[in-house]
Amino acid sequence: MAEESWDVIVAGGGSAGVAAACGAAQAGAKVLLVERSGFLGGAATLGHVLAWCGFYPQVAGAQPDPVVGGVGRQALETLADLGMEVAPYFSASGNWPIRLNAEATKLALDRVVGNSGARVMFHADLVRAHVSGGRIEAVELRDPRGVRTLSAAAFVEATGDAELAFAAGASACPLHGGPPQAASLPVRISGIAPGASMDKPVRAQALTAIDRRIGRAEVRADGGILTTLPGSPDLWWLAIDAETNGLDAEDLTAAEQDARALAWRAVAALRAIPGYEGAQVAATGPKIGLRESRHAASLAPLRETTLLEGARPDDTIALGGWPMEIIHAPGRAEYRRIGGDGIYGIPLGALRSADLSNLWLAGRCIGADPAAYASARVMGTAFATGQAAGVAAALATADAQRVRKALVRQGALL
Ligand SMILES: Cc1cc2nc3c(=O)[nH]c(=O)nc-3n(C[C@H](O)[C@H](O)[C@H](O)COP(=O)(O)OP(=O)(O)OC[C@H]3O[C@@H](n4cnc5c(N)ncnc54)[C@H](O)[C@@H]3O)c2cc1C
Known part of the structure; x- marks a missing residue:
């Protein structure tokens, strides 16, 4: 017997979940967002993935026009209100990411979701789903109370x-083997002293002095990505890769242990x-960054040909x-x-589950073939798919035009 009933429950408070909760609430639904940790932001704030791509x-050349508006734009405006730089920079890979301050991101997303009217429940772990007639009827959450x-x-x-989909017994889409x-x-x-070299070859040279591998972890031979962060004197370094299936403890x-020792x-x-x-390790985690683990099957997966x-x-x-950013193995992008x-x-x-008619997939969980997934998984795009999943869930419709x-009424860019 359910203790509470909602129009829409969103599982996971990363960029996709935040946007889904706001999108659903702005569409008039009574929304609960449940998140296992004590803050929003997902990989950005949990895994120190401090760039929204x-x-x-x-x-x-010149800075292009954005392709994500709506809740993603509200998040950027709220970060700007907190004094953070939110203009993108032209990266060495030829892209336009936005650097993040992890603490400001947590606060900004609290405000964005708070303003939407959706309710947030932290420290709530979704552990089980009750399914009947091809629909999820209820979910079980474990919090400190039980x-x-x-x-x-x-x-x-x-x-x-895809923890909810799998708790509900949804089928997996095939991985690439x-x-x-x-x-x-x-x-x-x-x-690191202001003005010190940020050049990759300089870092690559320094790393030749060590064995670059510990167990499952490897530091990139080219020196990895190093960048400044807004509102912090620290630098962000993405160079330690690790092999894991991401699913068993x-x-x-x-x-985690090999990557930490290597860092x-x-x-x-x-x-x-x-x-x-x-130079000191100022922070990592709380969780290693997983690019890919489990996928749920969707009705019409995004295909590489579309991209x-x-x-x-x-x-x-x-x-x-x-772009389709495929990390084939540690150090091989x-x-x-x-x-x-x-x-x-x-x-x-x-975004539509292949098996469960009232389950909508968002962010890293949408259906996509491996190459398309390598693009659509990034957090800017996760805001966009999340908002769409929230709206579709609130309207309970598979009519794409609706x-x-x-x-569009919510400011999303299409
Ligand atoms: C190392 C690395 C580098 C990357 N670099 C970039 C980058 O520079 N820029 C970029 O935009 N993207 C990058 N990505 C990709 C991006 O971080 C993810 O694809 C993106 O975060 C997906 O967003 P999401 O909201 O779908 O999921 P997530 O951000 O993973 O959020 C999922 C949330 O769900 C919560 N959760 C999980 N299970 C449960 C449960 N059972 N109950 C309750 N809550 C639960 C988690 O705590 C988490 O907060 C990178 C990824 C990695 C791993």
Whole structure:
């Protein structure tokens, strides 16, 4: 017997879940957002993935127009109100990411969801789902008080690892036969003197002094990505990759421990660079960054051909612009460009569970083939698919034109 009943329950408070909760609430639904940790932001705030990608397409030269509006835009405006720089920068890979301050991101997203009217429940772990007649009827949440059962008319899967879909017995879409994309342990480094070299070859040279591998973890031979952060003297370093299936505790433990040991060894090696003598590991985690783990099957997965053509189907409910960034193995990244004008459309069918009629997939959980997934997984795009999933769940409709109209009213870009 359910203790509370909602119009929409959103599982997971990353960028997709935040946008889903706001989108559903703005569409008039009574919404509960449940999050296992004590803050919003998902990989950005949990895993120190301190750059929102996908707000802008890959265009060289002048800063392009954004492809994500709506809740994503509200999040940027709230960060700007907190004094954070939110303009994108032109990265070495030829893209336009937005740097993040983790603490400001937590506060900004509290405000964005708070203003939407959706209710947030932290420290609530979704552990079980009750299914009947091809629909999820209720979910069980474990919080410090125990387990409680909540029902809803519709649910949004935004846990990243498709935990709700699998608790509900949804089928998996086929992975590419190989291991998932490599995980990484981003590191915030303190103590680097202002003006010290940020050049990759300089870091790569310093890293030749150490054995670059510990167990499952490897530091990138090219020195990785290093950038400044808004509102902080620390630098953000994305260079430690790790192999893990991301799903079982034993496997994750080995990846976390190896990556942590390697981060300390690698930061010590950087101290040979002039200006880096005081470099320290300032922060990692609380969780290693998982690019890929489990997928739920959708009715109409996003296909690589759509991205290669830069196509926007009639049932587009979100736009993507990030290239297909495939991390084949630690240290081996491949970028495939988006065709056309560098922008593609994500169809509503990619957000519809193949098995459960009232389950909507968002963010890292949408249906996509491996190459398309490598683009659509980024957080800017996750805001866009999340908002669309929330609106579709609130309206309880699979009519893409109705969802599009509501999204446009909410300021989403299509
Ligand atoms: C190392 C690394 C580097 C990356 N670099 C970038 C980058 O630079 N820029 C970029 O935009 N993207 C990057 N990505 C991709 C991006 O971080 C993810 O694809 C994105 O965060 C997906 O957003 P999401 O909201 O779907 O999921 P997540 O951000 O993973 O959020 C899921 C949320 O669900 C919660 N949750 C999970 N299970 C439960 C449960 N059972 N009950 C309650 N809550 C639950 C989690 O605590 C979490 O807060 C990177 C990823 C990794 C791993």
